[in-house]
Amino acid sequence: AQKITQTQPGMFVQEKEAVTLDCTYDTSDQSYGLFWYKQPSSGEMIFLIYQGSYDEQNATEGRYSLNFQKARKSANLVISASQLGDSAMYFCAMSFYNQGGKLIFGQGTELSVKP
Amino acid sequence: ETGVTQTPRHLVMGMTNKKSLKCEQHLGHNAMYWYKQSAKKPLELMFVYNFKEQTENNSVPSRFSPECPNSSHLFLHLHTLQPEDSALYLCASSQESRGDTQYFGPGTRLTVL
Numbered sequence: 001a002q003k004i005t006q007t008q009p010g011m012f013v014q015e016k017e018a019v020t021l022d023c024t025y026d027t028s029d030q031s032y033g034l035f036w037y038k039q040p041s042s043g044e045m046i047f048l049i050y051q052g053s054y055d056e057q058n059a060t061e062g063r064y065s066l067n068f069q070k071a072r073k074s075a076n077l078v079i080s081a082s083q084l085g086d087s088a089m090y091f092c093a094m095s096f097y098n099q100g101g102k103l104i105f106g107q108g109t110e111l112s113v114k115p
Numbered sequence: 116e117t118g119v120t121q122t123p124r125h126l127v128m129g130m131t132n133k134k135s136l137k138c139e140q141h142l143g144h145n146a147m148y149w150y151k152q153s154a155k156k157p158l159e160l161m162f163v164y165n166f167k168e169q170t171e172n173n174s175v176p177s178r179f180s181p182e183c184p185n186s187s188h189l190f191l192h193l194h195t196l197q198p199e200d201s202a203l204y205l206c207a208s209s210q211e212s213r214g215d216t217q218y219f220g221p222g223t224r225l226t227v228l
């Protein structure tokens with residue numbers, strides 16, 4: 001079965017500190033992509049970062065980095081120097097090259113940044 | 116306009132109404148998607164179109180009818196909906212439907228009375 005699990009329903013972090021949001025996945029496919037999206041209260045799903053299953057280096061995009069541990073099937077998102085505007089829902093998602101673009105989402109983690 | 120736009124942003128309809136949701140992408144992509152996000156649930160894929168052809172229908176009830184006249188526009192026609200259909204409906208697009216990064220619109224928040 002293909003599944004994404006986010007075990008942290010809610011997280012708090014102090015402004016300017018780093019935070020790690022957990023994501024584990026289950027698949028027997030060898031070729032897949034892992035994504036993180038941010039969803040503010042306005043509803044829009046904002047793409048943050050992508051990691052391909054064959055990428056050997058962890059992806060980074062500005063303050064976001066993806067800690068990819070393939071053997072453990074984990075793809076944690078690290079946000080450095082948290083800002084108040086980072087308060088939102090964060091979703092981990094997975095897609096497969098041969099499955100028509102279907103994105104499988106986790107349940108999400110609600111991050112609150114405290115001043 | 117840039118990115119992916121959706122109209123209307125909010126919609127309230129009765130169970131006997133007929134309405135349509137519109138999505139337009141300005142990214143030059145060839146694949147478009149409809150997702151449903153109910154409260155406290157992960158996003159659920161509804162439909163996928165690749166080069167205007169429907170390639171995925173995720174067992175969606177027939178009261179939801181998609182239409183993709185070209186690669187830039189996607190519609191979701193709604194009729195005789197149920198209150199449990201109240202949700203946020205998100206449109207997305209990607210270069211092609213092969214696992215490429217999907218970019219989402221702001222969503223339409225639908226309430227069925």
